[in-house]
Amino acid sequence: MSVSTSLATLxxxxxxxxxxxxxxxIILNLIFYVIFIAFIFYGQxxxxxxxxxxxxxxxxxxxxxxxxxxxxxxxxxxxxGKPQAEPAERVDRFLEYFTISPQNIDPSGLVWKLEHIxxxxxxxxxxxxxxxxxxxxxTQTNNLENTLEAAMALNFIYKVIRHYYLLGKKTLSLxxxxxxxxxxPLIMKEAEAYASALKAFAYGQPIGDGAGALVAxxxxxxxxxxxxxxxxxxxxVSLEGRTAFVIKAEGPGGNVGKPGDAIKQIIEENxxxxxxxxxxDAAAKLEGEDVxxxxxxxxxxxxxxxxxxxxxxxxILKYHIPINAVIVKxxxxxxxxxxxxxxxxxxxxxxxxxxxxxxxxxxxxxKVIIAGIGNTIGIGQ
Amino acid sequence: xxxxxxxxxxxxxxxxxxxxxxxxLALALVAxxxxxxxxxxxxxxxxxxxxxxxxxxxxxxxxxxxxxxxATRLSVVVPPIMTTVECKKxxxxxxxxxQRGDYVFKELDQCQxxxxxxxxxxxxxxxxxxxxxxxRV
Numbered sequence: 001m002s003v004s005t006s007l008a009t010l011x012x013x014x015x016x017x018x019x020x021x022x023x024x025x026i027i028l029n030l031i032f033y034v035i036f037i038a039f040i041f042y043g044q045x046x047x048x049x050x051x052x053x054x055x056x057x058x059x060x061x062x063x064x065x066x067x068x069x070x071x072x073x074x075x076x077x078x079x080x081g082k083p084q085a086e087p088a089e090r091v092d093r094f095l096e097y098f099t100i101s102p103q104n105i106d107p108s109g110l111v112w113k114l115e116h117i118x119x120x121x122x123x124x125x126x127x128x129x130x131x132x133x134x135x136x137x138x139t140q141t142n143n144l145e146n147t148l149e150a151a152m153a154l155n156f157i158y159k160v161i162r163h164y165y166l167l168g169k170k171t172l173s174l175x176x177x178x179x180x181x182x183x184x185p186l187i188m189k190e191a192e193a194y195a196s197a198l199k200a201f202a203y204g205q206p207i208g209d210g211a212g213a214l215v216a217x218x219x220x221x222x223x224x225x226x227x228x229x230x231x232x233x234x235x236x237v238s239l240e241g242r243t244a245f246v247i248k249a250e251g252p253g254g255n256v257g258k259p260g261d262a263i264k265q266i267i268e269e270n271x272x273x274x275x276x277x278x279x280x281d282a283a284a285k286l287e288g289e290d291v292x293x294x295x296x297x298x299x300x301x302x303x304x305x306x307x308x309x310x311x312x313x314x315x316i317l318k319y320h321i322p323i324n325a326v327i328v329k330x331x332x333x334x335x336x337x338x339x340x341x342x343x344x345x346x347x348x349x350x351x352x353x354x355x356x357x358x359x360x361x362x363x364x365x366x367k368v369i370i371a372g373i374g375n376t377i378g379i380g381q
Numbered sequence: 382x383x384x385x386x387x388x389x390x391x392x393x394x395x396x397x398x399x400x401x402x403x404x405x406l407a408l409a410l411v412a413x414x415x416x417x418x419x420x421x422x423x424x425x426x427x428x429x430x431x432x433x434x435x436x437x438x439x440x441x442x443x444x445x446x447x448x449x450x451x452a453t454r455l456s457v458v459v460p461p462i463m464t465t466v467e468c469k470k471x472x473x474x475x476x477x478x479x480q481r482g483d484y485v486f487k488e489l490d491q492c493q494x495x496x497x498x499x500x501x502x503x504x505x506x507x508x509x510x511x512x513x514x515x516x517r518v
Contacts, residue, residue, distance in 0.1 A: 199459050203481050206504050214485065221486055252484035337506075338462050344505040378504055380486035 048174050051181045055165045058184055062158040065195040069151030070095065076147055076202040080140050081133020090132050094148055095155045097125075115307045125149075139204070142253030146201040146377060150194045150336070157191050190332055197336035201254060206378035208334040208343050212280040212301075213379050215326075215350045216248035216372025225381055228265050231257035233381055240355055241364040242275070251376035259302060259371050260311030266369055272319030275366035277312075278326060278354050281373040282343075285329035292346035293329040294353055301325035302373045324361065326353050339378075398448070402441050409437025465503035468492035479504060 039046070070091060077087045099121050102113035129136070129145045136144060161180060168177030200207050206214065220235035227250065228234045237244045245266045249257030259279075267274055281301040285293065300312045300323060316323050328346050354370060362368055412434035419427040462479035471494050489499040 196459070200462075203462075203479070204484060205462055205479060206485060217486060252487070338460065339505045341505045341507045344503055378484045380484050 044174055045172075048168075048172060048177060051174075051177045052165070052169060055161065055168070055177060055181055055184065058188055059158070059161055059165055061188070062154070062161055062191055065191055066151075066154045066158040068195060069154040069198055072198045072202055073144075073148050073151045076144060077133045080136050080144065082135035083132060084134075087132045090128070091148070091151075094128055094132075095152050097152065111307055111310045114305060118305060118307065139253035142255050143201055143204045143377060146254035146375070147198060150197045150201055153194045154191060157187060157194075161187065193333040193336045196333070196338075200336075200338045201377065204252065204254070204378050206339040207336055207375055208330045208339055209282050209336060209374045210339065210376055210379050211282040211328040211330070211343050211347065211350070212372040212374040213248045213251065213376040214339075214344075214347050214372070215280045215328075215354070216246050216370060217251070217376075217379050217381050218347060218351060219244070219354075219370060219372075220246040220248070220381055228262040229258065230261050231255050232259060232262035234262060234266060235381070239368075239370075240358050242358055242362055243365075243367045244358070244370050245270075245367070246370045246372070248372040248379075248381060249374075249376040251379045251381055254375055254377035256304070256373075256375050258308060259373055260308030260315075263312050263369060263371055264315045267315050267319060267321065270367055272321065273367060274319070274321050275362040275368055276357070277316060277321055277323045277369040277371065278357055279312075279323065279371045279373055280326045280328070280350055280354065282330055282335055283327035284335075285331055289329055290342070291330050291334055291340060292342035292349075294346055294349045295327050295329065296353055296357065297325045297327070298323060299325055301327055322361065324357050326350050326357070398444070402444055405437050406441045409434045409441065412437065460506045460508075462504060462506050464501055465505075466499050467502040468495060468497055468499050470497035471495040473499075 070088075073091050074088050077083060077091065081087070099117060102110060102117055104110055125145055125148075126141065129141050129148065133141065133144055161184075164176060164180035167173075168180070197207065199205075219239070220233075220237055223235040223237050223246075225233040225235045228247070231250050232247055233250045234245050234247045237246050247259060247262045247266065249255045249259070263277065279301040281303070283295075283301065285291065300309045300316075302309050302312065312323070315321075328343060328350055330340070330343055334340055334343065358368055412430045416427045416430035416434060419430065463476050464479045464483050466475045466477065466489060467473070471492060473492055473494050483501055483504060485501055485504055487501045489501065491497065492499050
């Protein structure tokens with residue numbers, strides 16, 4: 001037997017063993033090998049298309065939310081503001097507004113520059129809303145501003161995701177699309193929170209972020225209040241034998257005020273003779289923690305761009321005033337959507353904790369500042 | 382008009398996916414019919430074909446259900462918001478649906494029992510027990 005004959009016999013035997021004898025098994029084996037080889041050469045490409053498809057699905061959802069945000073904003077402006085002209089064009093322009101943060105090559109004085117930029121932004125937004133909705137009162141103007149900001153956030157999220165999606169499609173780079181696909185669940189969670197916040201802002205319903213403001217509101221209710229800069233109110237309340245200056249943003253319109261300025265003013269008015277400051281705010285909870293859990297610590301409990309935190313820290317450092325914090329835990333979704341019952345029930349627990357801190361950390365006759373931080377939408381005083 | 386078009390696009394199901402589903406479904410049905418006809422003469426092959434057919438039908442149904450879920454999920458759900466109105470003097474408490482203009486500490490009309498002013502003491506939304514259970518570890 002020649003070498004070529006034995007090789008042919010061997011290969012036919014291998015083929016018979018590999019592919020089987022009946023046509024059904026041969027077809028199945030062939031399909032298996034084709035898929036196997038395709039995955040070796042095009043595995044990454046297939047993975048890329050799967051990821052692109054996933055991002056595309058989320059992009060459709062984001063587009064729906066963005067359009068819904070715009071629709072709610074336009075409808076609310078028409079309903080409340082009674083504009084003479086169609087507000088849609090102005091709303092579209094508003095949704096594209098941007099803010100450029102100050103240069104930080106030389107960090108000295110950065111906080112004041114940032115504060116100035118944010119003030120300019122705030123004034124500009126308020127003017128725009130007033131022009132869009134001339135018949136709206138101050139409370140409604142604030143609520144409309146919040147509604148537009150939620151719509152703006154949705155518009156921005158949609159555009160960023162669309163950018164990476166199209167870039168990934170254009171370059172067919174797995175790494176471009178992978179980075180957006182990996183953070184997509186968190187981004188979608190945030191977008192869904194903003195989408196559910198739209199109606200809350202439009203109707204002026206209290207949101208989870210207002211937990212601190214609600215604590216302050218409950219403490220100051222029934223007492224005389226006066227305005228303090230900026231957009232805040234303070235009430236002098238007798239609490240556990242101490243004099244408490246309770247501060248919150250002025251409600252019930254959507255407003256966070258500038259608690260940094262308010263606290264500074266109260267400290268200066270009392271020449272620094274403040275026994276302690278207690279700040280109450282809503283804070284991000286970790287997965288597994290219960291919504292409405294109350295925790296206690298030290299430091300300035302305030303979010304945002306950091307200007308108010310900086311001001312508070314400067315003021316307390318000048319007079320060496322101790323600062324305590326009480327937080328109500330919730331996730332990002334709860335913070336911007338209508339107040340959950342669990343968070344509402346946690347308000348009384350937070351008040352008890354504040355009283356406990358006062359009793360433990362101060363003496364009778366002392367003066368304390370209690371600042372309820374957060375958006376006071378739907379919460380009066 | 383354009384918004385309707387957009388929301389339509391957002392909830393659409395890809396025609397390619399639909400075609401694949403219907404092809405799978407058709408093949409599964411053919412397999413089931415063959416299984417029925419071969420049941421007496423070749424029971425082993427008939428069994429295999431029946432398994433394939435049933436698996437095909439199950440897979441198609443699952444994909445259709447998933448696509449439907451995706452389509453219906455595209456809506457912003459507004460949960461019911463409740464307002465608690467209370468009379469501080471006699472303690473009368475009523476819970477009603479939120480109305481535009483409501484805010485916590487807002488004074489309302491007089492109490493029907495004691496003529497003192499009623500006040501909004503709470504505005505909140507209740508999360509369904511089912512949702513909570515799903516999240517609990």
